[in-house]
Amino acid sequence: MITAAADGSALSNPGPTGWAWYIDDDRWAAGGWDHGTNNMGELMAVLDLLRQTAQLDEPLHVLCDYQYAINCI
Numbered sequence: 001m002i003t004a005a006a007d008g009s010a011l012s013n014p015g016p017t018g019w020a021w022y023i024d025d026d027r028w029a030a031g032g033w034d035h036g037t038n039n040m041g042e043l044m045a046v047l048d049l050l051r052q053t054a055q056l057d058e059p060l061h062v063l064c065d066y067q068y069a070i071n072c073i
Contacts (some may be wrong), residue, residue: 003061006049006069008041018067019045046073
């Protein structure tokens with residue numbers, strides 16, 4: 001099983017927004033925008049994680065603190 005962490009945030013919602021996911025030192029990604037919302041950052045972290053791991057045959061366990069994303073998954 002692959003365990004990954006995903007998170008996002010925005011300053012002055014809306015404002016500068018960032019997102020990231022992490023599996024290990026070789027498998028991670030991060031990004032952001034000059035202007036966005038907390039929702040955008042949180043959801044993009046999970047969306048990009050799912051896109052980047054879709055081809056793997058192992059189950060994926062996603063850790064995040066955003067209830068909307070958790071309930072959607």
